[in-house]
Amino acid sequence: MLCKKIMVFAGILLSSLPWVAQAQNQVNMSPGVTEIGAEIYDLHMLIMIICVIIGLLVFGVMFYSIIYHRKSRGVVPSQFHESTKVEIAWTAVPFFILVAMAVPATSTLLEVYDNDEAELDILITGYQWKWRYEYLDAAGEPVAFFSNLATSQEEIYNTESKGENYLLEVDEPLVIPVDTKVRFLITANDVIHSWWVPEISVKRDAIPGFINEAWSKVTEEGIYRGQCTELCGAYHGFMPVVVHAVSREEFDGWMAAKRAEQASDLAAASVEMSLEALMSEGEAVYNGQCMACHGASGEGGVGKAIAGSSIALGDVNTHMDVSIRGVSGTAMQAFGTQLSDIEMAAVITYQRNAFGNNTGDIVQPADVASYKQG
Amino acid sequence: MGAHHHGPARGITRWLFTTNHKDIGTMYLWFSFAMFILGGAFAMIIRAELFQPGMQLVEPGFFNQMTTLHGLVMVFGAIMPSFVGLANWLIPMMIGAPDMALPRMNNWSFWILPPGFLMLASTLFMEGGAPAFGWTFYAPLSTTYAAPSVTFFIFAIHVLGMSSIMGSINIIATVMNMRAPGMSYMKLPLFVWTWLITAFLLVAVMPVLAGAVTMMLMDIHFGTSFFSAAGGGDPVLFQHIFWFFGHPEVYIIILPAFGVVSQIIPAFSRKPLFGYASMVYATASIAFLSFIVWAHHMYTVGMPVAGELYFMYATMLIAVPTGVKVFNWISTMWRGALSFETPMLFSIGFLVLFTIGGFTGLMLSIAPADFQYHDTYFVVAHFHYVMVAGAVFSMTAAVYFWLPKWTGRMYNETMGKVHFWISFVGFNITFFPQHFVGLAGMPRRVPDYALQFADFNMMSSIGAFVYGASQILFLYNVIATIVAGEKVSDEKVWDGAEGLEWTVPTPAPYHTFEVPPKVGAAPAHG
Numbered sequence: 001m002l003c004k005k006i007m008v009f010a011g012i013l014l015s016s017l018p019w020v021a022q023a024q025n026q027v028n029m030s031p032g033v034t035e036i037g038a039e040i041y042d043l044h045m046l047i048m049i050i051c052v053i054i055g056l057l058v059f060g061v062m063f064y065s066i067i068y069h070r071k072s073r074g075v076v077p078s079q080f081h082e083s084t085k086v087e088i089a090w091t092a093v094p095f096f097i098l099v100a101m102a103v104p105a106t107s108t109l110l111e112v113y114d115n116d117e118a119e120l121d122i123l124i125t126g127y128q129w130k131w132r133y134e135y136l137d138a139a140g141e142p143v144a145f146f147s148n149l150a151t152s153q154e155e156i157y158n159t160e161s162k163g164e165n166y167l168l169e170v171d172e173p174l175v176i177p178v179d180t181k182v183r184f185l186i187t188a189n190d191v192i193h194s195w196w197v198p199e200i201s202v203k204r205d206a207i208p209g210f211i212n213e214a215w216s217k218v219t220e221e222g223i224y225r226g227q228c229t230e231l232c233g234a235y236h237g238f239m240p241v242v243v244h245a246v247s248r249e250e251f252d253g254w255m256a257a258k259r260a261e262q263a264s265d266l267a268a269a270s271v272e273m274s275l276e277a278l279m280s281e282g283e284a285v286y287n288g289q290c291m292a293c294h295g296a297s298g299e300g301g302v303g304k305a306i307a308g309s310s311i312a313l314g315d316v317n318t319h320m321d322v323s324i325r326g327v328s329g330t331a332m333q334a335f336g337t338q339l340s341d342i343e344m345a346a347v348i349t350y351q352r353n354a355f356g357n358n359t360g361d362i363v364q365p366a367d368v369a370s371y372k373q374g
Numbered sequence: 375m376g377a378h379h380h381g382p383a384r385g386i387t388r389w390l391f392t393t394n395h396k397d398i399g400t401m402y403l404w405f406s407f408a409m410f411i412l413g414g415a416f417a418m419i420i421r422a423e424l425f426q427p428g429m430q431l432v433e434p435g436f437f438n439q440m441t442t443l444h445g446l447v448m449v450f451g452a453i454m455p456s457f458v459g460l461a462n463w464l465i466p467m468m469i470g471a472p473d474m475a476l477p478r479m480n481n482w483s484f485w486i487l488p489p490g491f492l493m494l495a496s497t498l499f500m501e502g503g504a505p506a507f508g509w510t511f512y513a514p515l516s517t518t519y520a521a522p523s524v525t526f527f528i529f530a531i532h533v534l535g536m537s538s539i540m541g542s543i544n545i546i547a548t549v550m551n552m553r554a555p556g557m558s559y560m561k562l563p564l565f566v567w568t569w570l571i572t573a574f575l576l577v578a579v580m581p582v583l584a585g586a587v588t589m590m591l592m593d594i595h596f597g598t599s600f601f602s603a604a605g606g607g608d609p610v611l612f613q614h615i616f617w618f619f620g621h622p623e624v625y626i627i628i629l630p631a632f633g634v635v636s637q638i639i640p641a642f643s644r645k646p647l648f649g650y651a652s653m654v655y656a657t658a659s660i661a662f663l664s665f666i667v668w669a670h671h672m673y674t675v676g677m678p679v680a681g682e683l684y685f686m687y688a689t690m691l692i693a694v695p696t697g698v699k700v701f702n703w704i705s706t707m708w709r710g711a712l713s714f715e716t717p718m719l720f721s722i723g724f725l726v727l728f729t730i731g732g733f734t735g736l737m738l739s740i741a742p743a744d745f746q747y748h749d750t751y752f753v754v755a756h757f758h759y760v761m762v763a764g765a766v767f768s769m770t771a772a773v774y775f776w777l778p779k780w781t782g783r784m785y786n787e788t789m790g791k792v793h794f795w796i797s798f799v800g801f802n803i804t805f806f807p808q809h810f811v812g813l814a815g816m817p818r819r820v821p822d823y824a825l826q827f828a829d830f831n832m833m834s835s836i837g838a839f840v841y842g843a844s845q846i847l848f849l850y851n852v853i854a855t856i857v858a859g860e861k862v863s864d865e866k867v868w869d870g871a872e873g874l875e876w877t878v879p880t881p882a883p884y885h886t887f888e889v890p891p892k893v894g895a896a897p898a899h900g
Contacts, residue, residue, distance in 0.1 A: 025829050026814035029746055044743045051733035059726060062704045066722070071644065071711040078709040081646040090701045091694060098690045101740065106683060108742040113679040128519075156822065158428040166427060168824050191515040192609060194674060194749060198815045203745045205675045207610060208514065209603020212676035229749040229817040231508045233515060234435035237820030302435065331519055 030199055033220040033245070037201035039108045047101055054097075115213045118183030120176070126186075126193030126206035126228065127333065129235040129292065133174050135255070136185070143258045146338060147172050148288055149238050153296070156238075168225040171288070173242035177251035178218050186212045190333060191233060197226035197241050205230055218245040233331070234302055235292055269341045269365040275349070278362065282350025285343045290351075293331065298355035302331060307355035316361055319348055320371045336372060341365040381884050390485070393477035394884065395462045396780075398484050402459025403773075405487060407849070409451030410766075412495070414842050416444035421804075421838040424831050429822055437821035438506035439498070445509025449627070450534045451491055453765045457630040458483075458541045460772055461569050463780065465545060467875035467882065468563045470554025470891045475547035483540035490533030497523035508819060510620065513601035513612040517593045524594065528587045535580040542573035542580075549573075554874070556893035560654070563873050564647065567654050568633030571661045575622045575629075578665075583619040586612065610675050617668035625664040628728075628760060629657060631768035632699060635721045637873070638775050639703050642718035643710030644870040649702040656695035656702075663692050673744045682741045689739035693732070700729055715868075716790030720771035723798050724764060731759025734809070749819075752812025758805045767797070773852065778867040782881030783859030789851045796844035803837025 031041035069075055121136040127146075134144035150169040154160035163169070176182050186195050188206035195214075196203035204214040218224075226241040246254065273281075287296075293303035298312075306312050311319050323344060326334035335344065345365040352359045382388045382397065392398060419440050423431050432440070462480065466473055474480050497504040502521030505511065516524060549562070549570045562570075589612075592598040599605025601612045632653075640647045647653065670689040673682060703725055712718070734756040738744050747753060770793075778784050807830035812818075816827045823831065866876045874893070878886045 025810070026826060027810040029813045030815075040742050040746060043740060044737065044746070047737050047740055047743065051736060055729065055733060058700065058704060058729065062707065062722075062725070065704070065707045065710070066712060069643075069707065069709055069712050071713040075709075075711045077644040077711040079645060080709075081648050081650065081706075082652075083649075086705075087649055087652050087698070091698055094694050094697045098693060102687060102690060105686065105740045105742060109682060109686070110679065112742050112745065113682075156429055158430065162427060162825060164825070166825050167822060191519050192512055196817070198746060201746065203674050203748060207603075207675065209607075209609065210676060226815065227817050227820070231438070231512070231515065231819045233519060234433075234438060234506070236438070237434065237817070237822050 032199040032201050033218050033222065033224070034201050034216055035219070036108070036111055036216075037199065039111070040201055043104055043108055046104065050097065050101065112214075115183055115215050117181060118215055119180045120182045122174070122176070122182060122184055124174075124184050124186045124195055124206065126188035126190075126195065126232070126239075127338065128190050128233050128331065129228075129239040131174075131193075131195070131239065131241060132189075132338070141259065141262060143255060143262065145172050145258075147174065147242070149240060151238075153291075165225065167238065168227070168240045168242065170240055170242045173223070173244045175244045175246060175251060175254050176216075176218065177248045178221050178245045180248070181215055181217045183213060183215045186214060190331075192230050193228045193232045193239070194230035195226075195241060196229045197224050197243055199224040199226075200243060200245075203229060218243075221245050221247060238292075265340055265342065269369065272364055272366075273342070273345070275353070275362055278346045278349040279353060281342065282346035282348075283354070285339065285347040286350050286354075289335065289339070290347065298351070298357075306351050307357060309357075312351045312357050313359060316348075316352075316363060316367075317371070319352070320344075320363070320368065323348055324368070324372060341368040341372075344368045391481070393473070393481050395466050395474045395477070395480065396882065396884065398474075398480050399459045399462030399464075400780075401484055402455050402462060405484075406452050406454075406456035406459060409447050409455070409491065411845070411849075413444050413447035413452050414845065416440045416447065417838060418842055420444060421835040423821055424823070425835040426832065427823055427825055427828050432821070434821045435503060435506055438508070438819065439504040441819055442505045442508055442511075443494070443498070446494065446505075447491070448761070449509060449623070450531075451487075453627050453761065453769070454538065455487060456769050457569075457572075457627075457765075458538075460565075460630065460634070460769070460776075461541075461545055464776065464875060465548055465566055465569060466552065467878060467886055468566050468873055469549065469552060469557055470874050470887050470893065471548060471552035472885060472888050472890075474544050475552050476544045479540050480544055483537045483544065486533050487537050490530050490537065493526050493533065494530035497521075497526050500526070510616060511590075512616070513590060513593070513609050517590050517601055520594070525591065528591050531587045532584055535584045538576050539580050542576040545569055545573040546577070554887070554890040554893050560651065561893065563633075564636035564650070564653055564657075565630070565633035568629040568636070568657050571657050572626050572629045575626050575661055575664065579619040579622045579626075582615060583623075586615045586619065589615075610672075613672050613675060614669065617671045618665075620671065621668040622661075622664040624757075624760070625660055627765050629661070631724070631728075631765045632657065634768045634772045634775075635703065635724055637871075638717050638721045638771055639706050639725075641775070641868050641871040642713055642715060642721075643707050644712075645706060645710035646872075647702070648705035648708075649698070652698055653702055656698040659695040660692060663688065663695070667692065670739055670741075670744075673741045674748050686739060686741040690736065692739075693736050696732055700725065700732070715774075716785070716787060716794055717771040717775035719791060719794040720767050720774065720797075723794065724767040724771065727759050727763030727767065727801070731756055731764060734759065747812065749817055750812035751808040751816045751818055754818050755805050755808035755812060758808070762805070763801055770797070770848065775868070775871075776875075777852065777855060778859075778862050779875060779880055779882055781856050781859065782861060782863065783855050784862050784867075785851050785855040785859060789847060793844055793847045793851065796847070797841055800837050800839075800841030800844055804834050804841055805837070807831075807833050807837075 029041055029044050031038045123134040123136055125132040131147045134142055147170045150171045151167050155162045186204045186206045188208045193206040195206055200216040200218055202214045202216050204212045222245055224243045228236055228239040293301055294306050295301045298306035311322055324336035326332050342365045345363045345368045348363045352361045423437055500523040502523060504523055505527045507516040507520060549566060589600040593600055599607035601607050601609050636647055667685060667689045669685045738747055738756060774790055811827045811830045816823055863880055865880055867880060
């Protein structure tokens, strides 16, 4: 009777195997593209195989008993209830197995913690719900930028079909050179986040007030994707990490282009902009930065409503203060360091002229710059 | 027998004012089942949203409220009170005592629970919504960035903590003072032993939890900065305090489950429990170790390497006493005369699935590998194997095992077995694929996920609906038993069951052991 049930159950498990075997359904950890990752993978497999063997032995004994020591077979129960020798054995043997596991685990852990002699330092800061990357070693102006989720709201809310890298795509990825020991200095601006890319074997919490260290030496060029792994609020599931590992030459070229782009942005900030230009830039910034909390048409949500709000319709300086410095003790962040002066000017102008807020006010990048200075 | 035999009072006052351990035990059990259904409903919302990629049913913020409340309600509302209920019913009957040592406090420790949970559940209807920071409520997400309802959450935790501490003091006082003559410590049934040790854990760590939430309260309302880096505080301090409570909490949940299984497996093996003394020592060792391993939940916070190594080694050690327990249970079955009534099926289900959860626990203890496992669905799978297949399966086994003694009626065995098989299959379809998606890189506590996780998530959701639905069968079976089950009158309902609770009449009368029984030389545990 029971045997039959077990067979049925095994049948159910087996029939689900073809499903398991589909290529897109990864069932195991990836060894990734670093030496450490391969070591961690080996360690994972070693411990898992030891567990599986012990499990098969233990369950084997149990199922033997279930099949052969059944009351329905008319067996007479034995009455033994202790054996010092056996009990000492099954305390001591597992202990030595654990010692054997601890040896490779310790050596791998020590390697993970060896942060010395990094060739490139990158400061990673977690924000609700995006990452900021700053290259610390670059001579001259440091290169820094934010990396936001690139998946559209339409894909998330099922009105458009989902792309291949749904939820794992960003507007601007982190770029690192291969065969280089890159050190990540990880912190956060608001709540705790955790920066994880499985294939480069780095997961470290980003904690406000702390700077954690981790490192990686990627051996293969490619695009590696990960996510925030510490619950950080409503959009925790929507702050991916994308890393492009490129050749050294490509990296240097990218760095030079990035620096030139920052310089031209700086120059552009002193130019007066038209209302149309500010509005179209402002809409893009709003959709990327503000919409999650303030709603697609400024109706509010986690954050207050912008349509008809006393701030958006009131004094421009108050509006700039709230946007640049944030509101302490609330989820409204200080965006002054997150947005360029152009973006800030554009989004404030947009908020004051969209959603029925027809103030006609125009805020120029220069206004933002002078507000920031004092 | 004494001349003071009297039955329960009539009407609602019977339940409001009762000091009877059986009435209070019954109320705890029903209350925890109601919470199990409520927490289960939250889980169904979670699994329905995760049925497919994309946001379909709820908003991300509400999803987080569901994961938070699911965890809190299941841990503090379903599992913990259910075992307290079991302790109330059984400990006096197992040690030959007429009642708990502190019956009035017993009434109070139950009756503050419903208001506590009402307070917690009411946050769902408040502006800003219910707590949405996970059942681990890490600061500063749970302080500076929390909805205003967090204050209600804090006081709810205080109330639940008080209830647990009072319940534990009562159990310690009862076991220490109320044992029948001849019932020495090393004759206590294992369920009593595991509860005695659990009660000490509770008394030790619930105040730590109360401290943590009080510090949150101070940070939120009174301008302190315990957990705010901007004010000179430390967000990691919160995690150390929380897990100093939280890790023993895991054993608070599982030790009574060990006790239950240690009663049931010998009964249906018709053979004494193997290695009674080593079971007691293993339980005590696990309890001791539970205090010194907390930071293995925090491998990724950036501890110094020496700290990581210490917590890794200490955590791995827990495998030794846990292994001893599993080996003892299997040796108890070895060369017994086994039969497979529903309580035994759930106990064997516990044994197999809890052991799998133990193995993944060992994998998680390996710090460098944990950098890949941490906060993924692999962890979710692990702790559901120990919490659901561990604690909940053993609790279910306990209800089937002792229900005939409590009610004098036998449950429907076929329906019980069907309940087991649906639960077992549904549970594994839900949680086994979560190991896969976790290893493949799916973080926990996300309302939406990348497309490569879609198939396993759908499988997981289907399993969850099956497992959830099977609990309705359980409820039906229990009610049908109470109302119209076949009557049993044998004192020893199960031929292999041993212990004092099987020497009182069936159904157990309102008052038992008003005259203490004599416990002979033979062990009272099986």
